[in-house]
Amino acid sequence: xxxxxxxxxxxxxxxxGGKSLxxxxxxxxxxxxxxxxxxxxxxxxxxxxxxxxxxxxxxxHAHHWxxxxxxxxxxxxxxxxxxxxxxxxxxxxxxxxxxxxxxxxTLPGDDRLIAMVGSRKATPYGCNAAAFLARGxxxxxxxxxxxxxxxxxxxxxxxALSQHGYTLAVVANGLDITYPPENKRLYQRIVxxxxxxxxxxxxxxxxxxxxxxxxxxIINGLAQGxxxxxxxxxxGSLITADFALEEGRDVFAVPGSIFSSVSKGSNHLLQQGxxxxxxxxxxxxxxxxxxxxxGNGQGILKLTxxxxxxxxxxxxxxxxxQDVLVEQLQLPPGKISHILLQLTLKGLxxxxxxxxxxxxxxxx
Amino acid sequence: MFARISGAxxxxxxxxxxxxxxxxxxxxxxxxxxxxxxxxxxxxxxRVRAAIKNSGYEFPMRRITVNLAPADLKxxxxxxxxxxxxxxxxxxxxxxxxxxxxxxxxxxxxxxxxIRPVNGVLSMVxxxxxxxxxxxxxxxxxxxxxxxxxxxxxxxxxxxxLLVRHLMALEPVAPVQQDETCVREPAYSVDFSEVQGQYTxxxxxxxxxxxxxxxxMIGPPGSGKTMLARRIPTILPPLNQKxxxxxxxxxxxxxxxxxxxxxxxxxxxxxxxxxxxxxxIGGGSIPQPGEVTLSHHGVLFLDEFPEFPRMVLEVLRQPLxxxxxxxxxxxxxxxxxxxxxxxxxxxxxxxxxFGSENDNQQCTCTPGEIRRYVRKISGPxxxxxxxxxxxxxxxxxxxISETPQxxxxxxxxxxxxxxxRQEERLASTGIFxxxxxxxxxxxxxxxxxxxxxxxxxxxxxxxQLSARSYDRIxxxxxxxxxLAGADVLDEEHVAEALSFRNxxxxx
Amino acid sequence: xxxxxxLGGQGEEAAATYLKKYCHYTIxxxxxxxxxxxxxxxxKDKDIxxxxxxxxxxxxxxxxxxxxxxRHKQWKLQRVALTYLTQYACWxxxxxxxVIEVFxxxxxxxxxxxxxxxFIVSS
Numbered sequence: 004x005x006x007x008x009x010x011x012x013x014x015x016x017x018x019x020g021g022k023s024l025x026x027x028x029x030x031x032x033x034x035x036x037x038x039x040x041x042x043x044x045x046x047x048x049x050x051x052x053x054x055x056x057x058x059x060x061x062x063x064h065a066h067h068w069x070x071x072x073x074x075x076x077x078x079x080x081x082x083x084x085x086x087x088x089x090x091x092x093x094x095x096x097x098x099x100x101x102x103x104x105x106x107x108x109t110l111p112g113d114d115r116l117i118a119m120v121g122s123r124k125a126t127p128y129g130c131n132a133a134a135f136l137a138r139g140x141x142x143x144x145x146x147x148x149x150x151x152x153x154x155x156x157x158x159x160x161x162x163a164l165s166q167h168g169y170t171l172a173v174v175a176n177g178l179d180i181t182y183p184p185e186n187k188r189l190y191q192r193i194v195x196x197x198x199x200x201x202x203x204x205x206x207x208x209x210x211x212x213x214x215x216x217x218x219x220x221i222i223n224g225l226a227q228g229x230x231x232x233x234x235x236x237x238x239g240s241l242i243t244a245d246f247a248l249e250e251g252r253d254v255f256a257v258p259g260s261i262f263s264s265v266s267k268g269s270n271h272l273l274q275q276g277x278x279x280x281x282x283x284x285x286x287x288x289x290x291x292x293x294x295x296x297x298g299n300g301q302g303i304l305k306l307t308x309x310x311x312x313x314x315x316x317x318x319x320x321x322x323x324x325q326d327v328l329v330e331q332l333q334l335p336p337g338k339i340s341h342i343l344l345q346l347t348l349k350g351l352x353x354x355x356x357x358x359x360x361x362x363x364x365x366x367x
Numbered sequence: 368m369f370a371r372i373s374g375a376x377x378x379x380x381x382x383x384x385x386x387x388x389x390x391x392x393x394x395x396x397x398x399x400x401x402x403x404x405x406x407x408x409x410x411x412x413x414r415v416r417a418a419i420k421n422s423g424y425e426f427p428m429r430r431i432t433v434n435l436a437p438a439d440l441k442x443x444x445x446x447x448x449x450x451x452x453x454x455x456x457x458x459x460x461x462x463x464x465x466x467x468x469x470x471x472x473x474x475x476x477x478x479x480x481x482i483r484p485v486n487g488v489l490s491m492v493x494x495x496x497x498x499x500x501x502x503x504x505x506x507x508x509x510x511x512x513x514x515x516x517x518x519x520x521x522x523x524x525x526x527x528x529l530l531v532r533h534l535m536a537l538e539p540v541a542p543v544q545q546d547e548t549c550v551r552e553p554a555y556s557v558d559f560s561e562v563q564g565q566y567t568x569x570x571x572x573x574x575x576x577x578x579x580x581x582x583x584m585i586g587p588p589g590s591g592k593t594m595l596a597r598r599i600p601t602i603l604p605p606l607n608q609k610x611x612x613x614x615x616x617x618x619x620x621x622x623x624x625x626x627x628x629x630x631x632x633x634x635x636x637x638x639x640x641x642x643x644x645x646x647x648i649g650g651g652s653i654p655q656p657g658e659v660t661l662s663h664h665g666v667l668f669l670d671e672f673p674e675f676p677r678m679v680l681e682v683l684r685q686p687l688x689x690x691x692x693x694x695x696x697x698x699x700x701x702x703x704x705x706x707x708x709x710x711x712x713x714x715x716x717x718x719x720x721f722g723s724e725n726d727n728q729q730c731t732c733t734p735g736e737i738r739r740y741v742r743k744i745s746g747p748x749x750x751x752x753x754x755x756x757x758x759x760x761x762x763x764x765x766x767i768s769e770t771p772q773x774x775x776x777x778x779x780x781x782x783x784x785x786x787x788r789q790e791e792r793l794a795s796t797g798i799f800x801x802x803x804x805x806x807x808x809x810x811x812x813x814x815x816x817x818x819x820x821x822x823x824x825x826x827x828x829x830x831q832l833s834a835r836s837y838d839r840i841x842x843x844x845x846x847x848x849x850l851a852g853a854d855v856l857d858e859e860h861v862a863e864a865l866s867f868r869n870x871x872x873x874x
Numbered sequence: 875x876x877x878x879x880x881l882g883g884q885g886e887e888a889a890a891t892y893l894k895k896y897c898h899y900t901i902x903x904x905x906x907x908x909x910x911x912x913x914x915x916x917x918k919d920k921d922i923x924x925x926x927x928x929x930x931x932x933x934x935x936x937x938x939x940x941x942x943x944x945r946h947k948q949w950k951l952q953r954v955a956l957t958y959l960t961q962y963a964c965w966x967x968x969x970x971x972x973v974i975e976v977f978x979x980x981x982x983x984x985x986x987x988x989x990x991x992x993f994i995v996s997s
Binding site for chain 3: 393394
């Protein structure tokens with residue numbers, strides 16, 4: 004069996020992190036050797052207290068190679084260790100990178116990666132902004148790293164996919180579990196389109212709250228910079244920004260409405276010195292990837308007069324309710340519904356439910 | 368001597384004529400009532416005896432046997448008191464038998480001989496007329512109800528002694544006259560024009576009223592869902608004669624009918640979500656109509672829909688599907704009609720503010736909480752709801768807007784026209800509104816233009832709609848087309864129907 | 875001093891005399907006994923058959939005499955009456971149960987209270 008599997012098995016033991024693992028490997032040579040030793044023998048090398056040792060012995064005993072390998076096979080999971088060339092260089096350069104990563108799909112081929120993070124309860128504006136930036140970056144062959152969560156993460160991944168760009172999702176659970184469940188299709192698409200879903204956790208691990216800080220570190224470690232699209236005060240995304248600063252990566256923030264509570268955090272970042280990201284070019288320029296290219300403008304929209312009337316009343320910023328359109332345009336509700344449906348089918352607007360209709364960046 | 372007097376009880380909505388047979392003979396003095404009578408009827412003995420005595424007539428101290436026929440029907444009405452008393456008076460020779468021929472006696476007796484009102488008189492009289500009764504004797508409080516059946520003469524006397532004197536022609540009384548016989552136009556105290564804005568919601572309710580579709584209103588607290596729901600009866604077509612009679616019968620049996628006229632307004636019922644299953648579909652040891660029956664031919668409004676216990680909501684499925692509700696009891700299975708329009712209202716999430724956040728209100732729910740809340744409503748129940756509409760709090764500008772709003776009456780006229788078209792089209796099928804259409808009727812009565820079909824196709828792909836929602840959307844399109852006076856469903860009708868599709872999952 | 879049973883007998887005698895003289899009833903039987911119980915007096919009031927239960931007391935100490943014709947006693951009287959009717963094949967006669975309360979006081983003698991139709995048959 005491959006050394007990588009032994010390493011992965013060791014990493015899956017509690018209280019064994021990247022640092023401990025590296026120390027053990029340095030002391031005993033190979034992961035296989037360490038694994039086959041009784042843990043009591045190497046406990047002192049990494050200074051384990053007796054309670055933790057008992058815990059490790061239990062888990063090691065509970066490890067079943069056969070079922071473990073079966074799970075890897077069934078989920079099409081591969082393993083990459085910090086010793087392999089394929090291990091992302093930017094991540095390896097961080098302070099305490101995970102020794103082993105599980106992944107599905109294709110690992111990034113280069114370092115042109117930007118992380119995008121933000122609130123799970125994102126506003127339609129935030130999602131539009133994330134999609135807009137992701138599209139722009141993907142069009143410039145920059146890969147998008149994010150967490151696969153609801154809200155900003157999803158919008159970022161989808162923005163990249165719409166331009167057939169590279170995107171990588173880092174999750175806080177085993178790859179045999181899908182979290183959040185509604186993103187099952189998204190993960191499938193990411194892998195299918197040449198991207199990757201990555202995790203440092205062994206199959207079977209649930210998305211526990213404690214896992215998220217580690218996962219955020221990885222998101223940040225993989226990329227040149229991180230864009231905070233929408234964050235409330237004291238949100239997890241702000242902590243990711245802190246990681247970025249620790250590692251010397253760039254921090255960007257998208258300005259939001261000064262009245263919006265979900266932008267208070269991201270706006271505050273700007274005050275603290277984050278670089279404003281109002282379009283993909285802002286990011287590209289800062290990272291030195293900017294090339295003059297023919298901007299992909301929106302193209303001429305073919306709308307009828309009455310569709311134009313309605314479209315003009317909508318914006319990318321905030322949704323507008325159907326009743327307001329009825330009142331302003333003095334048209335019957337049926338007619339307004341019809342036009343809104345046409346615009347939706349043309350991919351120009353989206354129904355956000357309670358709040359109304361909002362323009363979206365066309366995905367064609 | 369032997370006497371036969373007609374009395375009555377109700378079973379469900381149905382009236383039953385009971386033949387009260389009285390026999391008085393020699394032998395040890397006794398007073399027995401037989402014929403599957405419940406305790407309530409057995410208590411009649413004491414009331415009847417006291418009433419006869421206190422009215423100044425002789426209560427024979429002989430062997431009295433009263434049989435309530437048919438013997439296999441359970442009788443449970445104090446309203447048989449009067450007929451039992453009459454039976455005794457006739458068979459003891461105090462009233463000649465021929466004076467009671469062709470008559471129906473309904474009433475409870477108090478100990479001093481007063482005749483008291485009972486529930487369900489309308490059903491009893493209707494049944495009596497069907498069996499040849501031409502004279503009805505009731506308590507004065509029941510007179511107006513009995514008068515709703517013009518085929519019989521109604522005599523209302525307050526006491527037993529006055530009744531006997533009337534029958535003996537000592538103090539005859541004229542039959543009660545009716546004030547008005549025509550069904551009046553209902554007069555509602557509310558109107559749609561009182562609601563500012565809410566055009567989309569009003570339109571959804573108009574479609575619901577026209578086609579009999581059920582509606583789910585989703586919106587934050589204070590957005591006006593209840594206000595709108597209460598005004599739906601004002602845009603429903605008036606009850607026709609048959610419907611008015613049915614509704615009056617129901618309310619009469621339930622003991623809720625207290626007026627002198629037939630009920631003309633469509634019922635509007637809005638039970639609280641703490642209601643029990645029996646309260647909703649009917650029940651009790653003597654099955655009484657539940658809310659679903661009390662809203663027959665009208666509207667059942669369930670506010671805070673997810674707060675209703677799942678079990679209680681499940682029992683809605685039979686009435687929603689079949690339009691009747693069956694209540695099984697030991698001695699009979701009763702069937703009550705329950706065809707209503709269901710209007711359900713709910714918040715989009717437990718705190719209510721998801722999707723309508725502004726500076727004052729923020730949604731404080733986690734996505735998991737929202738999902739669990741929305742999932743409280745079962746799929747099969749949602750399948751029966753054809754229209755989903757979002758109701759939002761009007762902003763200040765809309766509230767103070769001076770734009771005149773459409774009156775209920777003008778909306779109602781459109782609804783009536785649309786209903787007429789439906790009735791003509793569905794005349795031979797046994798159903799009478801679009802919402803009831805099954806797959807076959809949909810295929811045969813809903814032609815769609817080419818553009819309409821194209822739009823449907825695109826929408827299904829793009830919006831990822833399910834096959835089950837297809838039929839619903841066509842039905843709603845059919846109603847929209849009826850409102851517009853069109854025979855064929857076109858793009859616009861389909862588009863509008865699509866705008867009311869089920870969007871609950873996304874929330 | 876009159877003892878208990880003797881008082882009862884005297885009371886019955888007084889009741890019978892009263893029925894004959896004052897009410898003009900015909901006395902048919904006295905102390906009709908069956909295995910179940912007995913009826914004190916069976917009399918005829920025109921064509922109605924009257925079954926009479928006589929209750930004698932010295933004073934009101936033990937409650938009014940008629941109150942002692944309680945349910946069980948009533949039931950027994952009914953059964954006995956039925957037996958009589960069957961035995962003498964007079965089913966089809968009008969019947970009645972009466973109770974006569976007799977109070978005795980040394981000073982005034984016997985005082986009678988005649989209750990017609992005291993109770994009817996109950997199941």
